[in-house]
Amino acid sequence: MENTQREPVITIRGLYKSFGDLHVLQGVDLDVFKGENVVVLGRSGTGKSVLIKIIAGLLTQDKGTVNVLGHEVSSLNEKELRNLRLKIGFSFQNSALYDSMTVRENLEFPLVRNVANLKRSEINEAVESVLDAVGLLQTINQVPSELSGGQRKRIGIARTLILKPEIMLYDEPTAGLDPITCLEINQLINEVKEKYQTSAIIITHDLTCAKETGDRVAMLLDGHFIKTGTFEEVFDTQEERIKSFYDYNFIQ
Numbered sequence: 001m002e003n004t005q006r007e008p009v010i011t012i013r014g015l016y017k018s019f020g021d022l023h024v025l026q027g028v029d030l031d032v033f034k035g036e037n038v039v040v041l042g043r044s045g046t047g048k049s050v051l052i053k054i055i056a057g058l059l060t061q062d063k064g065t066v067n068v069l070g071h072e073v074s075s076l077n078e079k080e081l082r083n084l085r086l087k088i089g090f091s092f093q094n095s096a097l098y099d100s101m102t103v104r105e106n107l108e109f110p111l112v113r114n115v116a117n118l119k120r121s122e123i124n125e126a127v128e129s130v131l132d133a134v135g136l137l138q139t140i141n142q143v144p145s146e147l148s149g150g151q152r153k154r155i156g157i158a159r160t161l162i163l164k165p166e167i168m169l170y171d172e173p174t175a176g177l178d179p180i181t182c183l184e185i186n187q188l189i190n191e192v193k194e195k196y197q198t199s200a201i202i203i204t205h206d207l208t209c210a211k212e213t214g215d216r217v218a219m220l221l222d223g224h225f226i227k228t229g230t231f232e233e234v235f236d237t238q239e240e241r242i243k244s245f246y247d248y249n250f251i252q
């Protein structure tokens, strides 16, 4: 199906963001359609995290429009923004788990905080269901310090899934993990898409992750996307900056 016929979930046009003299985003355009994983690639400091923070309403742009699930993010009031954020699962680089809480308590936390009047049995069922989805039911009574980096990453993803988000934002999902664990996380990202029918932006400089998880890949450079397409379309190029990114980043 042509993109023009598909339902957009994120539409970004002419996005600019600077911090003082540092011009980070300089005319970013991006579409994410329902049910697709879009990988945002770019070197360190190119503004990938800034971009997804603007999408989630954690930062405000200087110029341009960001429409998420039919809402112009910068024009939402606090309550509307909170409601929109419930539909966005933000998987942070550091997994952002509470060290003093068990896995069960970490997963219950967003649920109890955001959904009123849940019965204990419903909470248990929701926690067990997302843990099962990430393959870690056996860790339910452990604390984060007892888990490996890959397991913590999975629990972080489970914690975002518990609110059944429509959009997932993955910030460097494979950073700091060994190659086998990276492959498992890539697989999990694809499983999440199938099972929870999510659309996603995945920011990474891991090209294996981009190849495995991205329906489309968008290359961020000098403040805007210089090329967007399938992994093969983006890297089948003579453009020197894209070729050198590939040569320095492709591991296998």
Ligand SMILES: Nc1ncnc2c1ncn2[C@@H]1O[C@H](COP(=O)(O)OP(=O)(O)OP(=O)(O)O)[C@@H](O)[C@H]1O
Pocket: 019, 022, 024, 042, 043, 044, 045, 046, 047, 048, 049, 050, 051
């Ligand atoms: N709140 C802020 N205040 C000032 N500067 C910021 C702020 N947030 C980000 N920046 C700067 O904007 C630039 C882009 O940051 P960003 O975190 O988006 O990079 P990135 O592409 O995600 O890099 P990495 O791959 O290293 O995470 C960096 O130079 C960063 O220092």
